[in-house]
Amino acid sequence: MLNRLYAAALFAVSAAAWHAAASAAPALQNVQGRSHQNLDGRWHYIVDPYETGYYDYRRKPYDQSDSGSGGFYDDRQPKDKSEFVEYSFDGSPTMAIPGDWNSQDAKLELYEGTVWLRQRFDAAPKPGKRYFLYFGAVNYEAHVYLNGKKLGMHKGGFTPFQFEVTGKLNEGRNTVIVKADNTRHADEIPTVSTDWWNYGGITRDVLLAEVPDTYIADYKIQLAKGDRRRIEGYVQLDGSRKEQEITVAIPEANVSAKVRTDANGRATVRIPVGTLRYWSPEDPKLYGVTIASNTDKVADRIGFRTIETRGRDILLNGKSVFLRGVSVHEENPLIPGRLRGAGDMRMILQWAKDMNCNYVRLAHYPHSEEMIRLADEMGLMVWAEVPVYWTIAWENPATLENAQRQLTELVVRDKNRASVTVWSIGNETPVSAPRNAFMGKLADTVRALDDTRLVGAALEVHRKGAEITVEDPLADKLDLASFNEYAGWYWASNKDMLNFHFNIPYDKPVVITEFGADALAGYHGDADTRWSEEYQDQLYKNQFTMLEAIPGLRGMTPWVLVDFRSPRRPHPYYQDFWNRKGLISQSGKPKQAFHTLKAYYDRKAQQYKSK
Incomplete structure (x- = not known):
């Protein structure tokens, strides 16, 4: 049932x-x-x-x-x-x-x-x-x-x-x-x-x-959308005794409330709260929360915060914030394979914090629950994504059902994690009528699941002469004007990329979800030498110049934190089946652009601290 x-x-x-x-x-x-x-x-x-x-x-x-x-x-x-x-x-x-x-x-x-x-x-x-x-x-x-x-x-x-x-x-x-x-x-x-x-x-x-026999199968305990004075959510029981009294308690915040589940085992939770320490990267406060029925009890550690947009601003707990981010794969460059445990995950997230990041894009698929809980603890906002990536079978109903199910499983798992601020429904999906319908349904699905976070997708850009623009009907269903662009690498070069400018026709916060260049760690040349650390470093400096001209720029997640393995990258010298766009090499050593991005984020942190 x-x-x-x-x-x-x-x-x-x-x-x-x-x-x-x-x-x-x-x-x-x-x-x-x-x-x-x-x-x-x-x-x-x-x-x-x-x-x-x-x-x-x-x-x-x-x-x-x-x-x-x-x-x-x-x-x-x-x-x-x-x-x-x-x-x-x-x-x-x-x-x-x-x-x-x-x-x-x-x-x-x-x-x-x-x-x-x-x-x-x-x-x-x-x-x-x-x-x-x-x-x-x-x-x-x-x-x-x-x-x-x-x-x-x-x-x-x-x-x-x-x-x-x-x-x-x-x-x-x-x-x-x-x-x-x-x-x-x-x-x-x-x-x-x-x-x-x-x-x-x-x-x-x-x-x-x-x-x-009758247990707490699911629960959502979060601040209401746009309201830092009220907790909203639900508790769902499964078993033979579905009608029970439920107690939701947050002892440190002097919160205790009782609700009763209905014949389906479900109870809606609405609790007014007083002053809380709101979760933020600067103060990642987590409260002990217990949910108890007559037959079961569950304890969790939950942070409380609001995230919303207002015009071209992103507001965390009502205050304007710049998303100082980086993209991350769930892979350890030092030990081949997926991240194997909290030690691996903490290392990766700490490398992001070492650049003064307050935000990570966990691409291009759901990372582990342990990774999200560590982001809660360490104070990193998260862009969480499903692998609707590149060219999908847009007209196949079973493919859409699969995507909806994976998105549902992600949201269900992580809906109580304060660090998750953006649900992403896909990456670089080319515009077409079938794709628009498919992605639009995903946007509707995620909003039905959770209305307390932002909805995004990494869109593609289009070039008309020297103008870079986003022309995507899906943007109307998203909270962010979020897109990937590779000026200086896949098109243009360090010499001519500054001739381009952006035209973003949306009154929404602009978040650049990818830019970057491959650099083989230890390979050096001048700023015009492809694959060199100097080329990558200059590209980052040029990107900052380009992007700062966008009025609504409110964040970025350059591609990517660490070099990672990819069968698509066969060049025998520069790649050897590695994507070399990492700011950190496969041996864990920062490249020049790592320090350049950190310096930029240091300036951004000071700029927004004074607001």
Whole structure:
């Protein structure tokens, strides 16, 4: 019941669309704050490029056969020396989970396809408790089996999902097997063409969560839109006792309120509040918040702030703010692969703060919940994005449903994080009637989910002679005039880029979501020598001159904080399958432009401090 309500009513995605795209259930809010067993560690894996473990020789899935068996998910062991079994998890190597396979096995560096992963664990299920098998992310399509039985599947490489396993756990030894497939497809989200490494596998935590029979499945506790004196939100119960009294308490702020859930387990929260320390990059205050029912209790740390626009201004807690940002990929340049934990993430975010950033664009897909919580703690505003990137199958209804679902999963997961100030619905999507309709529906979806944050997208620019302009009907549905531009690199040069000027025909804050130039760390020349640190540095100086002429300029996220791996970048000397636009090299050393951007942001911080 909750799945249907969650998909159809709460999040403006039809139940039919939800179940057609994935049978996984909506993920628990604040799963790390619940009682859970961590299933991370060393998982055995089998590489299966022909999907032998999934399809029979007639190309029919084993899990759709009459017997429901025959695939690798059976984890069969030969009964005796005469039995024929062509695979063995026990005899297979292991990899660290969370972690991608591309960085852990040299043979799999460029591999795209199916890998089976197995973990065994002991469980002791308790009467009156419910259990969920939770995945922080699996790239891209995941089929999940418990003790040889299929739980379901999920599409989307960067958002969480779970399956209820109440009544399906063994007392003692259990086996979970995941078929992970990172094959790219033209009608998926993202599509076949991207500019980042397609890391496959179980890249975030796997947990077995335990909750009461009736539990707090979801909640939103945030300041009301444009009102710093009122908290608004909701609490959603799931289980047999849906009508209960709920207490929402913020002891440090002397806040305690009671509400009652209805027959659907839902209660609206509206709480007047007095003086709060509002969350900001300068003072990232987080309050302890508890939500308690008669049967369950959840604790969280939540910051309270408002974010809105007024004309060409961005207002944080009612004060004008300049978004001193940088774009970030979820990748550690020092250790190949996705960011593996809080240490990696804190390092990346600290590098941004070292440039005096107050803002990061987490591109081009949802980063981990832990990354967002660290941004809460460290005081960095966040642009959170879904991988609607470049040329999508705009006219395919299933592709739109997929994009809506991934956007929904992102918003549901991070709606209580004060650091998230912008929901982004995509990057560099070329204007056309089908695209306009697709992206317009995404904008409507995110506004139905959450009206307390700004909605943006990284739009493209168009050039007419020396004029650079944004001509995009989608801009009418966005709060920001936000766009990428690569003057001085993909068009023009350091010598002639200052001949261009911007014409932004929108009375909205202008945020430059990308600009930059590749520079091989340690390669030097003059300001006209491509690939040199000097070229990149001069381009940044020229960009500041160009952009400061825009009346509504209120922020930027240059591309990109750190060099990152990309199969699209094959030049054997300057790139070697790395995008070199980082302000920090693959060895962690700042390039010249790092210091130039920091000096600019120091000036901006002083300018806005005096306002």
